[in-house]
Amino acid sequence: MYVTAFIMGMNLRFKYEGDCVATEPHIILYLHRTTMDPLLAAKVIQDCRLGHTLWIVKEEMRKVFGFGGVLERSGYAFVFRAKKTVDTLRILAMTRLAKEDGANVAFFPEGKRHDGIVKDGARFWNVGNPKMGGFKMICNALPDYPIMIVCLDWGKMEGGKTILDGDAMIGRTVQVTAWQEENPGADGAGEFLEGVWTKMDEMIEDRSKGTDPSTQDVLAQV
Numbered sequence: 001m002y003v004t005a006f007i008m009g010m011n012l013r014f015k016y017e018g019d020c021v022a023t024e025p026h027i028i029l030y031l032h033r034t035t036m037d038p039l040l041a042a043k044v045i046q047d048c049r050l051g052h053t054l055w056i057v058k059e060e061m062r063k064v065f066g067f068g069g070v071l072e073r074s075g076y077a078f079v080f081r082a083k084k085t086v087d088t089l090r091i092l093a094m095t096r097l098a099k100e101d102g103a104n105v106a107f108f109p110e111g112k113r114h115d116g117i118v119k120d121g122a123r124f125w126n127v128g129n130p131k132m133g134g135f136k137m138i139c140n141a142l143p144d145y146p147i148m149i150v151c152l153d154w155g156k157m158e159g160g161k162t163i164l165d166g167d168a169m170i171g172r173t174v175q176v177t178a179w180q181e182e183n184p185g186a187d188g189a190g191e192f193l194e195g196v197w198t199k200m201d202e203m204i205e206d207r208s209k210g211t212d213p214s215t216q217d218v219l220a221q222v
Helices: 003-007 037-048 059-061 067-073 085-099 134-142 162-169 185-209
Strands: 010-016 028-029 051-060 077-079 104-107 148-152 173-181
Touching: 003 010, 003 134, 003 162, 010 037, 010 051, 028 037, 028 134, 037 104, 037 148, 051 059, 051 067, 051 085, 059 067, 059 077, 085 104, 085 134, 134 185, 148 185, 173 185
Parallel strands: 010 173, 028 104, 028 148, 051 077, 051 104
Antiparallel strands: 148 173
């Protein structure tokens, strides 16, 4: 991550609000914007001492030579993102394993990288629409798990979804902000996720306009 950031002239900033040193497993929610997001996600897991983490990943990752097999043997949930019954079964199997192992569960609720372009029907300006079903299912399966929210703020940017349009990331300042929330339970999951995504959308908008002092020139470490 740091080598890539150095080569591309990027400035990475990490800010942790409140006490983010984990003493118990969490459900971790991330925005999804670029190909570097998993590396930034790993840094947050390390800084917050979250430890063993199981991820929901797209089915295509299973086909990645060598790496896909590692994820499968680790207990990751591979999903098709098309509301298939097998997706539900795999996620529930992963939550059972997480509970047995005391592991975190992490995923990108948007399901895919946001390209920075506001589309018809979008509810937000700077983030993609989150999918509620998976989060409700996980809150129901792991009601005692608190939530760790991670805002990956790349600012106003178009492109950067793949390495082929990575030039959009050159020279960019990336603000990563994390904080904890209580588990809303299955009944409150939809309203909770909508509220969190609204907050992150506004955070990105405020920083892009230079109106959010809490994210200016901040480099915090746990």
